[in-house]
Structure formats: structure tokens, C-alpha cells
Amino acid sequence: MAENWPDFTPVTLLTGFLGSGKTTLLRRLLTDPALANAAVLINEFGEIGLDHHLLERIDENMVLLQSGCLCCTVRGELSDAIRDLHSKRERGEIAPFDRIVIESTGLADPFPVLSTLKADPVLRHHFKAAGVVTTVDAINAGAQLSTYRESMRQVAIADLIVLTKTDIAEEGQPDLVAALVRRINPDAPMMASDDTFNVARMLEGAETAHASSLQSPGGFYCDDPGDLPRKDDADHPEGIRSFVLVSEGAVDWTAFGIWLTMLLNRHGDRLLRVKGILAVAGEEFPVAIHGVQHLVHPPVHMSSWPDGDRRSRIVFIADGISPELIERSFNAFNGLAGDSRAEPRIEELQR
Amino acid sequence: MCSLCGILGGNEHWADAVARPGVYTRSAERIDRRRERARRVALANRVLSIFALSISDWQGTSYLLSTRTGKTEIIEDLGHLWPAAEKLLGRPLDPLAEAFIDRLEGEADG
Structure with a gap:
């Protein structure tokens, strides 16, 4: 039977500091046709997961990883969750998905997620890292970037940076934040979150991002x-x-x-x-x-x-x-x- | 098998990538692969000699990393070389340490 999903399903990691607008961006992105068939994994730091309720799209392709921060306690749970989605898709128990989006906690270091994909013997034959999208809050990022190392690391590791809250920021503020971001990560493309259409297009092309970004x-x-x-x-x-x-x-x-x-x-x-x-x-x-x-x-x-x-x-x-x-x-x-x-x-x- | 962790089907190391379209590797042809391994052993030995270590090819599949007293580790690829070298010596090996760079520059000149 011909499978209507890619040989290597792209996995996009959505990260960004606490309150920087990850869930809002994801909610908007999920309405775009490019992500209509995406499975979503949500990781929350805290006892009670809320983000999956905010997304208003509860189905069997959405998994909540709740028991802690993705970068430390949930790595096993992450590979189990992706393996589970994979086997259910193979068995036809869930609607086929052609992409996975992982929304990480605001405090997570993104690296362990990428290494989990590469280290797990099952995952690395069916999935591939398709880039890291980092949300940066145009109002608060100035302070966060200088105070929290996690915030800097999330920006540094990003393949795509999405500036959020540009619509409610004071004039000039987004430019200041953009300049700060550029000092940490000079070459990742930067977009405003209200430009959801183009963010989705970037994600769509992200499976080739590693090669194409270097060949631009x-x-x-x-x-x-x-x-x-x-x-x-x-x-x-x-x-x-x-x-x-x-x-x-x-x-x-x-x-x-x-x-x-x-x-x-x-x-x-x-x-x-x-x-x-x-x-x-x-x-x-x-x-x-x-x-x-x-x-x-x-x-x-x-x-x-x-x-x-x-x-x-x-x-x-x-x-x-x-x-x-x-x-x-x-x-x-x-x-x-x-x-x-x-x-x-x-x-x-x-x- | 990964010789450090004993897991079957260890990671593909980027310096020995499996030949496929678009990927740069010297593993496509057998002769290229052997030549690259031999060259890697020769170059790595010049770096490792600074730490009194040496490396040799083992059957074209692994490498043997040894101290001068004969303590030896089997390693699969470059990804395992440096953790194994540090383990044998019991200290970190820093490519940015100035004393090391001085020695290496002398090695290149000599």
C-alpha cells in the first residue's frame, strides 16, 4: 500500500521563552493548510497542562507530555510518544500525519530534543529534525535575553525566529529586539508572528532547510x-x-x-x-x-x-x-x- | 555495534556519512574509504602523540587507541575518539589550550 506520508517525517521544534507566544503562534499555524496534517506534541513545565486546551484542537494526533521539562525528564517520554504516533500511523489507527510539531516548555534547552531524534534507533529511520523555530517576545525579550541563559540559547539555536507581539509593542521596540537577536544569531531568518502565512511556508520548506539555507x-x-x-x-x-x-x-x-x-x-x-x-x-x-x-x-x-x-x-x-x-x-x-x-x-x- | 555503550547499530558519524545523494562522504568507494581511514590514522597520530597516545586501524572497521603502556580501547569512529582518549588519560583534552596549540604548531612546522 502506498503510504501518503514522507519517508522521513519532518519534526519541527517550536521553542521560545516563557510567555513569548509559542502557543498562540502554533494555534495560528495549525489553521494553515501546510500544517493541517501535523501531529502536535506539547510539553509543559508544571503540574497541570493547559496549553493543549488553548489550542482548541484536541484529537488523537495531539499528545501532552506533562511530567516535566523536555530537556531533562521527558526525553524517554518524548521518544515513546513519537514511536507511539509512528506505530499508530503505520497501523492506520490515526489519521496519517506528514509532520510533527513539538512545542517545548519555555525553559527547555532545545538540543536534547534534536539529539533524541538522532539517537533513538527507531526514530532516526523514520523522522528527521526539520529545524528549530524560536519565538521572541518583542516587548520583553530585551530583559530576558540579558538575564536568562535559556532564552539566549533558544535564540542561538534557532533556524527561524518569529518576533511576537509586534502589534502591541511600542514603536522602535521590535527593532531594538531584532538587533539584539541578530547579535546572538546573525543568519536565521526573522519574521513577525502576524505573518503566519510566510512562517507556514518556511516550515513547509524546512525539511530541506539545512541544505538550502547553506546554499542560498x-x-x-x-x-x-x-x-x-x-x-x-x-x-x-x-x-x-x-x-x-x-x-x-x-x-x-x-x-x-x-x-x-x-x-x-x-x-x-x-x-x-x-x-x-x-x-x-x-x-x-x-x-x-x-x-x-x-x-x-x-x-x-x-x-x-x-x-x-x-x-x-x-x-x-x-x-x-x-x-x-x-x-x-x-x-x-x-x-x-x-x-x-x-x-x-x-x-x-x-x- | 557501539563499543562504548554496547548498543547495536550505533550512530552514523558525520565524518563517515553513508553515501547518499547530496551528502559529502569519502565512504562511497571502498578504496576511498580505506585511503581516508589510513590518512585519518596518520593525522590523528600526530595530534595524539602530544598526549602519548596512538591509534591504529583495526580491520577497516574500528580503531585501536592505546597508551604507551599498552592500555587500549576499541573505538568505532571519530565521535568516540576523544571521549575514549580522555578516559584513558583521566584528564580533559582541550584543543583550545594554548600549550597544546603551541605544540601542534611546532609539530606542523617540524
Whole structure:
């Protein structure tokens, strides 16, 4: 029987600080045809779950994860809930869904949700992470972003940022908040929540977001990655900052793998995003890499260079890590590959 | 099987991605895969030598990571290399530590 759902069902994570308008946005999105067949998982921090009542769409495709915060206590429950939805869909017990939206608590660190999808042996063959949508409150985010680390992490990890409450904010306030957000996450697209139509379109295309976002003109969402804060601008080494490492020469893929795994092993918790295009030695076209904390997506071999710039560019969103040390470390590893000792010996190949 | 946790069907590591359309990998052809593994062993050994560790390929499927006294761990991929190395040495290995970078720069020059 032909299945009318995708081989890998996209899973979108909707996050944002407490009271930043996640449920309101979700309620609006669920009326859009793009999300008409979405299953919804809601996680609430607190004894009594309310959000699922606010959504006004109670059916068997909506699951409430109630026993705590998604990032700590509910990981097992999350994979169980998704597995359960999956098997019911396979058995035809529920209406087929073509997408899952997880609304997380305002306090959750989004990373464990992504790693749950990848780590669970059943889930990773049927589902794929389709991006993180973070709501940012145009009125209160200024204070939240400077006070609550969770709030900063949610913004840093986002693939799409939705500014909420722009209609009731004072004039100029959304622009201030947008500028703050840009300092933490310079290249995720930002939209106003009243633009539900386009937010839904973004979600619709999100299953290819990891590849397409990296293959958009200029290689990043913003037109010119040169506009991103350079490492010299990182004047607050203790805070979350973004910076771009630009490398003139070719990147040795083997050395890069050893370097990035060593870096993420020790500093993955503080490297919120690693995203870039690499001019890999020996390859005509660039390779796009995309990582969220300890999780790195399969590298994408791009079909062309996005522009005339043939340099490798890697954007980091890091929490208290020195850009200078990252650059020195990167260059030291890449330099190892530059001499003949790195070449494999014939006998090793012929074993 | 994941040699650290004993779970069948461990994660696909991004540096050894399964060949499929659009994904960059050196695992598509057998010879490329072996060449990449050999190269990885050679390069990793130059980094690991700073910590008195060494790595070797085991049957083209795993790696053996050893101390100079012969204490050895079997690892599957790069994702397990650094946690296993830290476990063998009993201390964190920081690629951003200045003393380490100095040694590595010397290694690249020498």
C-alpha cells in the first residue's frame, strides 16, 4: 500500500521563552493548510497542562507530555510518544500525519530534543529534525535575553525566529529586539508572528532547510557573510557571541574532522552553532557543514559555489569561547595536513 | 555495534556519512574509504602523540587507541575518539589550550 506520508517525517521544534507566544503562534499555524496534517506534541513545565486546551484542537494526533521539562525528564517520554504516533500511523489507527510539531516548555534547552531524534534507533529511520523555530517576545525579550541563559540559547539555536507581539509593542521596540537577536544569531531568518502565512511556508520548506539555507546566495541567509561580526568584534568573551572564521586556503577534510570532533567533545555545550561552507582540498565544489552543540548533520556536498568568494567561511555561535583560540586551533590542525607525513602509506592501503 | 555503550547499530558519524545523494562522504568507494581511514590514522597520530597516545586501524572497521603502556580501547569512529582518549588519560583534552596549540604548531612546522 502506498503510504501518503514522507519517508522521513519532518519534526519541527517550536521553542521560545516563557510567555513569548509559542502557543498562540502554533494555534495560528495549525489553521494553515501546510500544517493541517501535523501531529502536535506539547510539553509543559508544571503540574497541570493547559496549553493543549488553548489550542482548541484536541484529537488523537495531539499528545501532552506533562511530567516535566523536555530537556531533562521527558526525553524517554518524548521518544515513546513519537514511536507511539509512528506505530499508530503505520497501523492506520490515526489519521496519517506528514509532520510533527513539538512545542517545548519555555525553559527547555532545545538540543536534547534534536539529539533524541538522532539517537533513538527507531526514530532516526523514520523522522528527521526539520529545524528549530524560536519565538521572541518583542516587548520583553530585551530583559530576558540579558538575564536568562535559556532564552539566549533558544535564540542561538534557532533556524527561524518569529518576533511576537509586534502589534502591541511600542514603536522602535521590535527593532531594538531584532538587533539584539541578530547579535546572538546573525543568519536565521526573522519574521513577525502576524505573518503566519510566510512562517507556514518556511516550515513547509524546512525539511530541506539545512541544505538550502547553506546554499542560498552568499552561502548564508544574510547576503554577505562579511557583514557578520568578525572575531575582532567579540568584545564580550563571556557572553554568547557569533563570529565567522574565514580561511583563505583549502581545508583538509581529514584534519577538519579530527579538529571539529575534538572541539565539540570538549566545548560542544558552549558551541551552540557551527555552520559554514568549506573549500575542501581536492574538491571542485564546497561542502556545507551544520552543527548544533554536539550534534553535526551529515555534510552537504553543494552543487556549486554560491558566489565568487572561494574562501571557507565558518560561522560560530559560541558561549564564552575565544574566537582567536578557535582560529589558531583550526589553523594548527589544518597545517598538519600540509606536509607529506600526512599522506597514507601504500602498505596501509593494501591490507 | 557501539563499543562504548554496547548498543547495536550505533550512530552514523558525520565524518563517515553513508553515501547518499547530496551528502559529502569519502565512504562511497571502498578504496576511498580505506585511503581516508589510513590518512585519518596518520593525522590523528600526530595530534595524539602530544598526549602519548596512538591509534591504529583495526580491520577497516574500528580503531585501536592505546597508551604507551599498552592500555587500549576499541573505538568505532571519530565521535568516540576523544571521549575514549580522555578516559584513558583521566584528564580533559582541550584543543583550545594554548600549550597544546603551541605544540601542534611546532609539530606542523617540524
